Amino acid sequence: MAATISYSTTIKIGPVGAADAYSSPSAIAAIGEVTSLSFDGVAQSSLEVTSIADAVKRYKAGILDAGSIAIELNLDYDDAQQVAIAAAATDRALRSYLISFGAASTGGMTVSGVGVVTGFSVKAATDAVLTISFSIKCSAAYTLTAI
Amino acid sequence: MRFVEAIHKILQQAPTVIGFVGAGNIFQSLAPPTTAFPFIVVGAQSDDAVSPTLTSKDTLRRATIVVDCVGTSLVDAARIADHVRYDLDKAKGSITLVTSATMVIQSVIITNDSMTFDLGSDGGENAGVFVCSVNIKIYYVATTPVPVSLTTGL
Numbered sequence: 001m002a003a004t005i006s007y008s009t010t011i012k013i014g015p016v017g018a019a020d021a022y023s024s025p026s027a028i029a030a031i032g033e034v035t036s037l038s039f040d041g042v043a044q045s046s047l048e049v050t051s052i053a054d055a056v057k058r059y060k061a062g063i064l065d066a067g068s069i070a071i072e073l074n075l076d077y078d079d080a081q082q083v084a085i086a087a088a089a090t091d092r093a094l095r096s097y098l099i100s101f102g103a104a105s106t107g108g109m110t111v112s113g114v115g116v117v118t119g120f121s122v123k124a125a126t127d128a129v130l131t132i133s134f135s136i137k138c139s140a141a142y143t144l145t146a147i
Numbered sequence: 148m149r150f151v152e153a154i155h156k157i158l159q160q161a162p163t164v165i166g167f168v169g170a171g172n173i174f175q176s177l178a179p180p181t182t183a184f185p186f187i188v189v190g191a192q193s194d195d196a197v198s199p200t201l202t203s204k205d206t207l208r209r210a211t212i213v214v215d216c217v218g219t220s221l222v223d224a225a226r227i228a229d230h231v232r233y234d235l236d237k238a239k240g241s242i243t244l245v246t247s248a249t250m251v252i253q254s255v256i257i258t259n260d261s262m263t264f265d266l267g268s269d270g271g272e273n274a275g276v277f278v279c280s281v282n283i284k285i286y287y288v289a290t291t292p293v294p295v296s297l298t299t300g301l
Contacts, residue, residue: 009201034201074198074205127256127284129198129207 032079066138089120113142161234185218228279
């Protein structure tokens with residue numbers, strides 16, 4: 001399989017299940033007018049376990065950080081999912097997210113998990129479209145799946 | 148390129164423009180050789196997506212258009228060009244085209260203008276005309292594409 005074009009990439013946001021567990025939002029419409037989407041992925045901390053007898057520093061794996069998601073949109077407030085994620089920016093509730101990178105026909109993958117919307121901003125500039133930015137802090141583990 | 152048709156139609160409804168050249172003396176792409184002066188020719192230059200999305204379905208587009216205002220005197224050509232700016236700059240709304248389709252225009256913006264003297268093909272003293280070109284940027288909503296499914300064995 002060759003490299004995969006970004007077109008067809010989508011993100012869906014929905015409620016979490018019982019005990020704040022992931023609940024697939026696959027039946028919910030994707031957020032419209034997404035112009036860029038980045039998932040910065042996991043960060044692995046390291047714990048130094050060097051002893052006085054070591055000549056080279058030694059480490060063990062620490063706690064994982066599931067990372068965050070940044071989304072850029074063209075503003076279209078007729079899009080119900082844009083309204084929904086804007087609401088999620090202020091209600092302090094966790095959300096399930098499902099990102100589809102690419103499509104089945106191009107060998108894409110999904111990233112799914114739970115997170116909280118931590119940022120929301122709107123930008124207007126001369127001779128430019130109105131844009132919205134969102135950020136989501138991922139909580140606990142995420143799942144990668146081939147489409 | 149229906150946006151050319153849209154600008155053509157807007158100019159035909161522009162009060163100070165048609166007050167000077169008449170609604171029948173505005174053309175798309177080229178004017179017939181026998182057209183009386185002064186007249187206007189609307190031509191397309193470019194047409195691009197403004198802010199493509201990852202699902203590639205955004206329909207807001209930006210087209211650039213040149214409106215050539217042609218007259219036998221510099222005063223006439225310049226005056227028409229100024230009328231075009233006066234009537235069109237920051238225009239917005241919906242317009243029904245000849246095909247009965249409605250186009251939503253979010254903004255018409257005059258970007259700049261320029262002036263030339265066209266000697267004409269034979270270079271004769273009386274053949275030249277003055278052309279004031281008004282460059283326009285138009286933000287419009289295009290129809291949503293419905294792509295075909297690619298198949299083999301047709």
